[in-house]
Amino acid sequence: xxxxxxxxxxxxxxxxxxxxxxxxxxxxxxxxxxxxxxxxxxxxxxxxxxxxxxxxxxxxxxxxxxxxxxxxxxxxxxxxxxxxxxxxxxxxxxxxxxxxxxxxxxxxxxxxxxxxxxxxxxxxxxxxxxxxxxxxxxxxxxxxxxxxxxxxxxxxxxxxxxxxxxxxxxxxxxxxxxxxxxxxxxxxxxxxxxxxxxxxxxxxxxxxxxxxxxxxxxxxx
Amino acid sequence: xxxxxxxxxxxxxxxxxxxxxxxxxxxxxxxxxxxxxxxxxxxxxxxxxxxxxxxxxxxxxxxxxxxxxxxxxxxxxxxxxxxxxxxxxxxxxxxxxxxxxxxxxxxxxxxxxxxxxxxxxxxxxxxxxxxxxxxxxxxxxxxxxxxxxxxxxxxxxxxxxxxxxxxxxxxxxxxxxxxxxxxxxxxxxxxxxxxxxxxxxxxxxxxxxxxxxxxxxxxxxxxxxxxxxxxxxxxxxxxxxxxxxxxxxxxxxxxxxxxxxxxxxxxxxxxxxxxxxxxxxxxxxxxxxxxxxxxxxxxxxxxxxxxxxxxxxxxxxxxxxxxxxxxxxxxxxxxxxxxxxxxxxxxxxxxxxxxxxxxxxxxxxxxxxxxxxxxxxxxxxxxxxxxxxxxxxxxxx
Numbered sequence: 075x076x077x078x079x080x081x082x083x084x085x086x087x088x089x090x091x092x093x094x095x096x097x098x099x100x101x102x103x104x105x106x107x108x109x110x111x112x113x114x115x116x117x118x119x120x121x122x123x124x125x126x127x128x129x130x131x132x133x134x135x136x137x138x139x140x141x142x143x144x145x146x147x148x149x150x151x152x153x154x155x156x157x158x159x160x161x162x163x164x165x166x167x168x169x170x171x172x173x174x175x176x177x178x179x180x181x182x183x184x185x186x187x188x189x190x191x192x193x194x195x196x197x198x199x200x201x202x203x204x205x206x207x208x209x210x211x212x213x214x215x216x217x218x219x220x221x222x223x224x225x226x227x228x229x230x231x232x233x234x235x236x237x238x239x240x241x242x243x244x245x246x247x248x249x250x251x252x253x254x255x256x257x258x259x260x261x262x263x264x265x266x267x268x269x270x271x272x273x274x275x276x277x278x279x280x281x282x283x284x285x286x287x288x289x290x291x292x293x294x295x
Numbered sequence: 296x297x298x299x300x301x302x303x304x305x306x307x308x309x310x311x312x313x314x315x316x317x318x319x320x321x322x323x324x325x326x327x328x329x330x331x332x333x334x335x336x337x338x339x340x341x342x343x344x345x346x347x348x349x350x351x352x353x354x355x356x357x358x359x360x361x362x363x364x365x366x367x368x369x370x371x372x373x374x375x376x377x378x379x380x381x382x383x384x385x386x387x388x389x390x391x392x393x394x395x396x397x398x399x400x401x402x403x404x405x406x407x408x409x410x411x412x413x414x415x416x417x418x419x420x421x422x423x424x425x426x427x428x429x430x431x432x433x434x435x436x437x438x439x440x441x442x443x444x445x446x447x448x449x450x451x452x453x454x455x456x457x458x459x460x461x462x463x464x465x466x467x468x469x470x471x472x473x474x475x476x477x478x479x480x481x482x483x484x485x486x487x488x489x490x491x492x493x494x495x496x497x498x499x500x501x502x503x504x505x506x507x508x509x510x511x512x513x514x515x516x517x518x519x520x521x522x523x524x525x526x527x528x529x530x531x532x533x534x535x536x537x538x539x540x541x542x543x544x545x546x547x548x549x550x551x552x553x554x555x556x557x558x559x560x561x562x563x564x565x566x567x568x569x570x571x572x573x574x575x576x577x578x579x580x581x582x583x584x585x586x587x588x589x590x591x592x593x594x595x596x597x598x599x600x601x602x603x604x605x606x607x608x609x610x611x612x613x614x615x616x617x618x619x620x621x622x623x624x625x626x627x628x629x630x631x632x633x634x635x636x637x638x639x640x641x642x643x644x645x646x647x648x649x650x651x652x653x654x655x656x657x658x659x660x661x662x663x664x665x666x667x668x669x670x671x672x673x674x675x676x677x678x679x680x681x682x683x684x685x686x687x688x689x690x691x692x
Binding site for chain 1: 300
């Protein structure tokens with residue numbers, strides 16, 4: 075279970091202090107499929123980044139499986155990201171100098187997984203996402219939709235317990251969206267926790283959603 | 296999965312990154328090779344001069360005594376020999392007569408040294424045979440015979456058994472048969488040398504039987520050279536006293552100064568390369584910073600990112616330094632074409648005089664340290680700075 079108690083996140087933009095999240099409390103159970111919904115700038119992405127230990131909270135407390143991680147040092151947070159989370163970024167965040175399969179398998183590299191094994195695991199995921207023919211293409215040679223699917227594959231390469239997805243269908247056509255949704259459905263049946271954000275309604279995933287959390291101006295409404 | 300396999304993966308990725316971003320790699324590698332080549336040829340040639348000077352020291356007297364007339368070096372009386380030999384710790388005093396002679400090679404006016412030694416009393420004769428490459432050293436009975444330095448032999452196109460004609464600016468002439476040619480172990484001193492008997496030199500330079508250019512003083516122990524020099528300087532007037540050490544110091548200092556000029560140039564170049572490496576690494580703020588943020592976001596530890604970046608720098612700096620050292624060594628062996636005159640400072644004497652080269656372990660080790668450590672450190676800092684920030688902040692930059 076992931077539990078958030080009265081968390082706030084403030085940014086400073088020049089002299090202006092921006093409160094991206096304001097006193098948010100939420101508990102997400104293991105295996106739950108949670109949709110974060112709300113307009114752009116409402117705090118969904120910030121909440122996902124905090125959940126995935128990509129950024130720190132300004133105040134409040136966070137528990138992950140009964141362990142408070144709010145003030146964990148950097149190397150513990152890296153370990154948590156590696157072992158627990160798979161993150162699908164809205165902007166894909168692939169590394170342009172690497173091929174698709176290299177991008178997908180990059181989380182495994184410092185873990186000592188052999189080149190052969192990394193490629194095998196990457197290819198399995200790329201096949202599942204209909205991207206195997208693009209395995210040796212460089213990231214900057216892929217279309218937006220292909221990059222999004224490669225980002226999905228990278229998020230799943232570690233077989234994470236929790237998948238965080240920031241607008242994962244925003245750059246892909248309906249056919250590829252169905253492929254991604256099929257993958258998400260499979261993950262749900264495996265008991266993975268999935269937290270996904272959309273700024274608009276997504277009828278294609280309605281059947282998968284256990285709970286919808288609405289964000290507005292950094293608060294849960 | 297073992298930790299070793301993880302490090303091995305990082306090493307492979309570091310190598311692949313250098314290939315992927317080859318433009319950036321070459322932008323660091325080419326200046327680094329240039330700088331290390333400059334540093335190594337400078338160090339190897341300076342080492343060569345120092346080594347030559349150290350070898351030649353064996354043939355130098357412990358103290359040299361010259362007479363000063365009207366503030367200039369003049370003829371010294373042989374009557375001083377007995378008086379100097381009475382000084383404690385002095386083992387032997389030998390007379391020497393020498394002077395410079397002009398030589399025109401093509402359109403270049405050069406000079407060489409005619410030196411006459413008292414072969415009967417020569418104290419270091421046992422060491423001299425191995426300094427001879429061809430023929431033999433002079434014997435006490437030899438008259439009108441000469442041993443030539445390699446530069447002189449080349450200029451006269453003379454070999455053992457040939458006869459050479461020499462003359463000075465006053466019109467004095469002489470013919471000498473070449474009996475030996477020095478080898479290249481002591482070229483600093485021997486390359487422009489024509490060595491003859493002291494009687495021949497006296498005759499050539501119009502010295503009387505009881506005069507010489509200087510007196511060579513040998514001590515019972517080289518440690519006593521300074522003591523003897525002080526004693527001679529204190530006892531006799533109008534003389535100049537030089538120790539063997541001061542002469543070798545003079546040579547090494549002269550070449551050390553030239554080396555110093557190159558060292559200053561090299562330091563400027565090294566700083567330039569380091570700034571370049573920093574600029575390339577600071578490029579991290581754009582692409583690399585984002586890449587580091589992504590790596591952290593997918594679970595890489597900051598330490599793993601720094602390790603990979605340091606491996607990239609290590610591969611680059613080891614490769615660049617090795618190639619630079621090799622290039623510098625080859626350039627030094629080729630005689631530092633283009634700047635040999637400046638290196639030697641005596642190009643007007645013998646253009647054929649090669650720059651000595653000495654490549655030893657300590658010089659190579661020092662070059663590797665200078666080439667590798669600063670570049671590795673300087674490129675690791677921006678990676679560390681990007682690595683310690685939350686991934687979200689790094690990706691957003």
